Amino acid sequence: MTNILVYALHYEGAINKNSLGAVSEGAKLAAELGGEAHAILVGEGVPQDLAASLGNYGASKVLVAEGPEGLAQPVVDAMGAAISGGDYKYALFGGGLLGFEIGAGLAARLGAGVAMEVTAVRAEGGELIAERPILGDSAISEISYRSEVGIVIGRLNAFEIKETGAGAAAVEQLSFELSPHASQAKMITRGEQRGADVDIEGADILVAGGRGLGKAEGFQLCEELAGAFGNNAAVAATRAVVDAGWYPYAAQIGQTGKTVSPKLYLAAGISGAIQHKVGMQSSENIVAINKDSNAPIFEFSDLGIVGDLNKILPKLTEAVKAKKG
Amino acid sequence: MKICVLVKEVPDAAVEKRLNNSTGRMDRSGEKNLNPYDTHAIEAAMQIREGGVAPVEEIVAVTMGPESAVRALHKAVSLGADRSVHLSDEAVAGSDVAATGYALAQTLRRESPDLVLLGQQSDDGECYTIGAVVAEHLGMPSLTQVIKMDVETGALRCERQAEYGYDTVQVSLPAVISVGDAINEPRYPSLKAIMGAKKKPLETVGAADVEIDTSKVGGENSAARWIAAKAPPAKAAGEIIEDEDTAETVEKIVAWLDERKLI
Numbered sequence: 001m002t003n004i005l006v007y008a009l010h011y012e013g014a015i016n017k018n019s020l021g022a023v024s025e026g027a028k029l030a031a032e033l034g035g036e037a038h039a040i041l042v043g044e045g046v047p048q049d050l051a052a053s054l055g056n057y058g059a060s061k062v063l064v065a066e067g068p069e070g071l072a073q074p075v076v077d078a079m080g081a082a083i084s085g086g087d088y089k090y091a092l093f094g095g096g097l098l099g100f101e102i103g104a105g106l107a108a109r110l111g112a113g114v115a116m117e118v119t120a121v122r123a124e125g126g127e128l129i130a131e132r133p134i135l136g137d138s139a140i141s142e143i144s145y146r147s148e149v150g151i152v153i154g155r156l157n158a159f160e161i162k163e164t165g166a167g168a169a170a171v172e173q174l175s176f177e178l179s180p181h182a183s184q185a186k187m188i189t190r191g192e193q194r195g196a197d198v199d200i201e202g203a204d205i206l207v208a209g210g211r212g213l214g215k216a217e218g219f220q221l222c223e224e225l226a227g228a229f230g231n232n233a234a235v236a237a238t239r240a241v242v243d244a245g246w247y248p249y250a251a252q253i254g255q256t257g258k259t260v261s262p263k264l265y266l267a268a269g270i271s272g273a274i275q276h277k278v279g280m281q282s283s284e285n286i287v288a289i290n291k292d293s294n295a296p297i298f299e300f301s302d303l304g305i306v307g308d309l310n311k312i313l314p315k316l317t318e319a320v321k322a323k324k325g
Numbered sequence: 326m327k328i329c330v331l332v333k334e335v336p337d338a339a340v341e342k343r344l345n346n347s348t349g350r351m352d353r354s355g356e357k358n359l360n361p362y363d364t365h366a367i368e369a370a371m372q373i374r375e376g377g378v379a380p381v382e383e384i385v386a387v388t389m390g391p392e393s394a395v396r397a398l399h400k401a402v403s404l405g406a407d408r409s410v411h412l413s414d415e416a417v418a419g420s421d422v423a424a425t426g427y428a429l430a431q432t433l434r435r436e437s438p439d440l441v442l443l444g445q446q447s448d449d450g451e452c453y454t455i456g457a458v459v460a461e462h463l464g465m466p467s468l469t470q471v472i473k474m475d476v477e478t479g480a481l482r483c484e485r486q487a488e489y490g491y492d493t494v495q496v497s498l499p500a501v502i503s504v505g506d507a508i509n510e511p512r513y514p515s516l517k518a519i520m521g522a523k524k525k526p527l528e529t530v531g532a533a534d535v536e537i538d539t540s541k542v543g544g545e546n547s548a549a550r551w552i553a554a555k556a557p558p559a560k561a562a563g564e565i566i567e568d569e570d571t572a573e574t575v576e577k578i579v580a581w582l583d584e585r586k587l588i
């Protein structure tokens with residue numbers, strides 16, 4: 001049997017979208033390998049129906065393990081127990097942060113090969129081959145596994161969510177032992193929303209700012225430009241500036257923020273790191289202003305302006321206002 | 326408290342990174358430097374020492390890599406490490422992330438650190454996960470992408486951004502922590518520190534010295550097998566405007582947006 005175990009992250013009663021994509025992908029690949037996809041949830045009192053709902057995305061069985069939430073090492077213990085007691089050849093994770101930590105920890109635990117940032121997986125001769133972009137996405141390497149178990153960690157939004165309509169999955173309780181080191185980290189607070197609760201998801205136009213704005217006040221330039229575009233525009237940000245406290249987390253785009261695809265994404269002072277790109281690359285039109293002509297963002301922009309945002313943004317705001325009349 | 330900081334030598338940011346198409350390994354010729362993300366880990370160690378909450382006896386920089394990697398160690402020492410350890414062995418060359426993590430863990434084991442710090446990612450490999458691998462081998466709790474770290478008795482209070490916002494986690498020592506680049510602003514080394522770096526103790530160890538099982542490391546023994554590299558799907562290059570006359574630039578942007586009915 002060539003079963004695949006998929007980790008499903010959940011929070012406040014909902015399964016993470018990237019995990020749903022991973023379950024769908026796991027189901028597709030397992031079918032090609034002639035096996036089944038099972039999902040695993042780890043948490044405190046995981047609702048039975050939440051677990052069973054993964055049947056709709058192709059999981060034939062869902063394992064539920066009681067353990068601390070939001071930390072990687074307890075999940076390594078749970079998945080390690082599931083894999084040693086089961087018939088699994090691959091473990092699969094959707095994009096995000098925890099999946100990276102769990103997948104890597106599990107690789108160490110099992111002596112398994114691991115590929116991260118995977119954008120596509122295919123079955124070939126009964127084995128999985130993972131495609132992993134490298135060197136700033138300038139090449140894609142193909143990885144297979146020599147180990148008994150192979151670990152695939154997807155890139156954010158790499159796997160498409162597909163509802164199969166298969167209905168509820170069988171849910172099984174999994175008991176496992178917490179390893180000593182897994183009980184040495186304790187969640188104090190989880191999911192704190194820093195900064196104002198801004199709403200950017202409905203906007204047709206996003207003016208996004210990064211570290212190139214220089215300081216928190218620099219965001220005024222973005223807000224003024226968004227204001228000039230009108231009601232359908234909002235301001236977004238990178239992790240660098242959210243971590244620095246310049247802008248609210250609710251406006252962050254990327255791997256540990258939001259995924260958006262507005263009609264226009266105008267990025268000012270943003271380098272275009274992969275973790276940012278994954279949250280906005282499906283925008284219809286991407287315009288970037290950056291003073292460094294080698295900035296990675298120009299590789300995936302439709303229009304790139306090499307120049308100083310402090311000079312360009314104010315004039316652009318005036319011009320947009322004038323155009324709108 | 327004894328802190329080990331994992332560091333790595335990477336191609337300089339200005340060097341175009343390439344793959345050697347016959348081995349699948351990175352072409353590591355050209356100018357190299359200390360991985361810029363590692364400077365945040367060294368700085369974090371220095372701030373724990375200077376913070377004084379827990380006395381820090383020693384900060385040790387640890388790397389794995391070819392002979393040239395000593396330069397990364399010298400840089401790490403100039404930034405504040407007291408001494409360094411270099412794992413250098415043909416047997417570990419070409420190791421994947423899991424094998425590298427194992428080899429580093431073996432190297433660290435001898436040092437019995439209370440805290441292992443590392444950067445959020447290497448500028449070349451971009452795996453983000455070496456800390457999690459090292460922690461599992463050492464049997465220590467671990468967290469990656471930490472942007473705030475407060476020392477408590479026998480523990481660290483850490484903050485980091487994860488999928489749903491900011492988490493605060495208390496981690497008991499000994500622990501492995503990878504720090505995000507927002508955690509601090511690394512200092513510049515003084516001229517004196519740069520000059521003195523080569524005089525600080527540097528120990529070179531081989532796989533046998535740290536009891537690495539060589540059947541688990543190296544390119545051929547790594548569990549992830551590199552098969553081939555291919556070019557990403559071609560994407561039409563975007564239009565580029567060099568801003569010389571800003572009024573003109575803005576006119577062009579507006580025309581571009583207008584053409585696509587975006588205004």
Ligand SMILES: Cc1cc2nc3c(=O)[nH]c(=O)nc-3n(C[C@H](O)[C@H](O)[C@H](O)COP(=O)(O)OP(=O)(O)OC[C@H]3O[C@@H](n4cnc5c(N)ncnc54)[C@H](O)[C@@H]3O)c2cc1C
Binds near residue numbers: 238
């Ligand atoms: C696990 C993980 C998760 C992550 N999640 C996210 C995420 O969700 N979202 C995210 O955004 N990032 C995320 N990151 C961080 C990401 O890797 C980058 O560090 C971050 O996106 C960089 O933000 P930036 O572009 O604002 O800053 P920088 O990379 O510092 O870029 C600033 C840019 O501004 C330009 N600039 C400077 N001054 C000017 C000027 N006057 N005019 C014009 N241009 C100027 C510079 O040339 C530079 O290109 C994550 C990283 C990791 C490891």
